[in-house]
Amino acid sequence: MAAHATTHPTNPDESEVYFQYEDIDQQQETYIVGMWTFIVQEIMFFGPLFLIYTLFRWKFQGGFYTYSQKLDYVLGGVNTMVLLFSSFTMALAVHYAQKKQTKEQLRCLGITLACGFGFLIIKAFEYADKFTHSLFPNNSFIWPPHGYEYLGGNPEHARLFFSLYFATTGLHGLHVVVGMICIASLMILTVRKAPTITDYVPTEIVGLYWHFVDLVWIFLYPLYYLIPK
Amino acid sequence: MSATTVIEQSPPTERPEKNYLNADHTLRSWIWTVDHKRIAVLYLISVTFMFFLGSIAAAVVRFELTSPWGQMLTSETYNKMFTAHGVIMVFFFIIPAIPAVLGNFLLPIMLGARDLAFPRINLLSWYLYVAGAALVLASLALGGIDAGWTFYTPLSSLYSNTQITLALVGIFLAGFSSILTGVNFIATTHKMRAPGLTWFKMPLFVWAHYATAIIMILGTPVVAMTLVLVIFERAFKFGIFSPELGGDPVLFQHLFWFYSHPAVYIMILPGMGVISELISCFSRRRVFGYEFVAFSSIAIAVIGFVVWGHHMFLSSQSVLQGILFSLLTFLVAIPSAIKIFNWTMTMYKGSVWFSTPMIYALGFMGLFVIGGLTGLHLGSLATDVHLTGTYFIVAHFHFVMVGGAIMAFLGGLHFWWPKMFGKMYSEFWGRLSAMVIFLGFNFTFFPQFMVGYLGMPRRYHFYYFAPEWQIYHILSSAGATILGIGFLMPAFYLTASLIKGPKASSNPWGAKGLEWEQTTSPPPTENFHHKPIVMDDPYDYDAIADNDDFRAHWGKEPVKYGGDN
Numbered sequence A: 001m002a003a004h005a006t007t008h009p010t011n012p013d014e015s016e017v018y019f020q021y022e023d024i025d026q027q028q029e030t031y032i033v034g035m036w037t038f039i040v041q042e043i044m045f046f047g048p049l050f051l052i053y054t055l056f057r058w059k060f061q062g063g064f065y066t067y068s069q070k071l072d073y074v075l076g077g078v079n080t081m082v083l084l085f086s087s088f089t090m091a092l093a094v095h096y097a098q099k100k101q102t103k104e105q106l107r108c109l110g111i112t113l114a115c116g117f118g119f120l121i122i123k124a125f126e127y128a129d130k131f132t133h134s135l136f137p138n139n140s141f142i143w144p145p146h147g148y149e150y151l152g153g154n155p156e157h158a159r160l161f162f163s164l165y166f167a168t169t170g171l172h173g174l175h176v177v178v179g180m181i182c183i184a185s186l187m188i189l190t191v192r193k194a195p196t197i198t199d200y201v202p203t204e205i206v207g208l209y210w211h212f213v214d215l216v217w218i219f220l221y222p223l224y225y226l227i228p229k
Numbered sequence B: 001m002s003a004t005t006v007i008e009q010s011p012p013t014e015r016p017e018k019n020y021l022n023a024d025h026t027l028r029s030w031i032w033t034v035d036h037k038r039i040a041v042l043y044l045i046s047v048t049f050m051f052f053l054g055s056i057a058a059a060v061v062r063f064e065l066t067s068p069w070g071q072m073l074t075s076e077t078y079n080k081m082f083t084a085h086g087v088i089m090v091f092f093f094i095i096p097a098i099p100a101v102l103g104n105f106l107l108p109i110m111l112g113a114r115d116l117a118f119p120r121i122n123l124l125s126w127y128l129y130v131a132g133a134a135l136v137l138a139s140l141a142l143g144g145i146d147a148g149w150t151f152y153t154p155l156s157s158l159y160s161n162t163q164i165t166l167a168l169v170g171i172f173l174a175g176f177s178s179i180l181t182g183v184n185f186i187a188t189t190h191k192m193r194a195p196g197l198t199w200f201k202m203p204l205f206v207w208a209h210y211a212t213a214i215i216m217i218l219g220t221p222v223v224a225m226t227l228v229l230v231i232f233e234r235a236f237k238f239g240i241f242s243p244e245l246g247g248d249p250v251l252f253q254h255l256f257w258f259y260s261h262p263a264v265y266i267m268i269l270p271g272m273g274v275i276s277e278l279i280s281c282f283s284r285r286r287v288f289g290y291e292f293v294a295f296s297s298i299a300i301a302v303i304g305f306v307v308w309g310h311h312m313f314l315s316s317q318s319v320l321q322g323i324l325f326s327l328l329t330f331l332v333a334i335p336s337a338i339k340i341f342n343w344t345m346t347m348y349k350g351s352v353w354f355s356t357p358m359i360y361a362l363g364f365m366g367l368f369v370i371g372g373l374t375g376l377h378l379g380s381l382a383t384d385v386h387l388t389g390t391y392f393i394v395a396h397f398h399f400v401m402v403g404g405a406i407m408a409f410l411g412g413l414h415f416w417w418p419k420m421f422g423k424m425y426s427e428f429w430g431r432l433s434a435m436v437i438f439l440g441f442n443f444t445f446f447p448q449f450m451v452g453y454l455g456m457p458r459r460y461h462f463y464y465f466a467p468e469w470q471i472y473h474i475l476s477s478a479g480a481t482i483l484g485i486g487f488l489m490p491a492f493y494l495t496a497s498l499i500k501g502p503k504a505s506s507n508p509w510g511a512k513g514l515e516w517e518q519t520t521s522p523p524p525t526e527n528f529h530h531k532p533i534v535m536d537d538p539y540d541y542d543a544i545a546d547n548d549d550f551r552a553h554w555g556k557e558p559v560k561y562g563g564d565n
């Protein structure tokens, strides 16, 4: 589709402007508006999960504490740090993109991508642990798990808790994967000096998305892993 | 006189030239197109196809109900039929019909832009729609779905063993198609307006689509997530909406209606945008109270988000909740009434011309008023207890959806058909179809108000306990036949117009607006041969001068009502 990008004669930067835009400023502003609109959509997409969590946590106060004991808050905490750090490197990448320091920009994007991988690997270990203890809410779900008969709690409410846990973290994980695909594509296009990536705005909109994905986790971690007694 | 002034070139000339239709003839150039006009045509073909399938299911339902004893179908097959009708018509016809066809085609042109903000995302929307439709049709072919278009849990999540998972994935994809359209419309309206086109110079069609886009991005993701959770509940045994698994089925209803009530406005708001254009053009008057009509769209979008509980007066809501939701529901009637009053005032002392689109628009106004006012019966607590779950509700939402949204869609389609395809259709058949549809519609759904008031429950395929209701059902089914004929007529004469219809001029109605005054019929791929600059207010109709235009074009004078103006 690159055929649709034409060099606009009035544009001094020689940045590529897609045919539907008048100039590079309009194109950039439209990208930003589009990304923010999409993020509003994403907030509403995660909204029901947080709403359902709020309602059931309110209803089953003590129970949620009991079930959350089976989540590993250390691994979750490490993952929080990993994502926070990746947000920092993402912000740096935008900074370098604005200064047109491409080498540093690519390095920062690479670190962000690696953090995404690290997050997913740690998450995979956590999930594997839940599956081995039959805590995934399918037909073989068991509460209390084998060897923990003293835990207490109600099997149905435990299923509810782990349903919400897997739905929320699973869909968040999917968003991490999408974010990583975006970062990787951005890196490839930047390395190739693709004519559509001549300014910082593509990096900025990928950054916006990545920060949103991090922000979801920032809410998710205390809500599921750090429930007070 | 002109709503716009042009710097370089005066009104487009009628020379045979390249337009978006003849720019390229290969199939490839259609299915990989990023031109919003071609995508609109692709949508037009797809939604028409889905409408046809949904109508067949409706015909089966109406045929079954002619007998009180439910002789033709088993209960299960009947459930699958009304579910197929509801799912196809709601998610794959009415929701995309006006925004994705007329909105897609017109929004960039009305804004003076060359395309939507994100043309490739626009194409992706269409592919998501097609994929979603394919999955839903596959679910029907593989045995059907029986939970109704509302998919209430725990029936949809635990007990039904039909193809619900597949259908839900299809609806999820269609939902994202709608969300991406919304993102595109919002970014386009904010950033792609032509020089001079301030917010209060935008056509009301654009305002209505902007309000619709807000609902699309705020409401649709909520139902998307809700459906994902139902899919998880079926696929694994997640327990969020099933009491047997620790969850809460009423929670599903809350989340579902949080989207599906505003979705009613996704269906009707674009229609209201169309009607504003039609009424103004064919009354040759500026829309009365432009700002009020514009803001009433936004008000409907906003208030529409806080009324969903009126679908749940009888499902474990507290009385206080019921009272609040009832009150808020009544508030939505205000902006809707503002529109109706302003359209009426627009026609008052205008030179009303009963062309095909105008007859559709007038039909819309009559039917929408009935649909809206009966909504108030359902929105008040006491009467809703009696009426909910009966054919009264079925009649009510068909008055709004079919009498409102489809009349507006057809009116808009007839209005912009010359612009979209550069051909004129037969005015005689057009007017006839509008009147046949209006008549057939009332025949179909008015008896349903009566039989619903008497107590006929919705979703039953027999009523042997009250065989005296058969006359209402027979009237309704007879009306549905007339309605079906009415819907088939445009399919024939509009198609015929493509083949042998006379060529349309760039502005056959003498209408105002960038799409009529600044570009050809059909428009070129880049929409305009020059960049339009907007100077004047919208709907700057000058009744007397345009009457001369009419005489020149049509050889007769439009009917004139009222005084001098």
Ligand SMILES: [Cu+2]
Residues within 6 Å of the ligand: B260, B261, B264, B307, B308, B310, B311
């Ligand atoms: Cu409603």
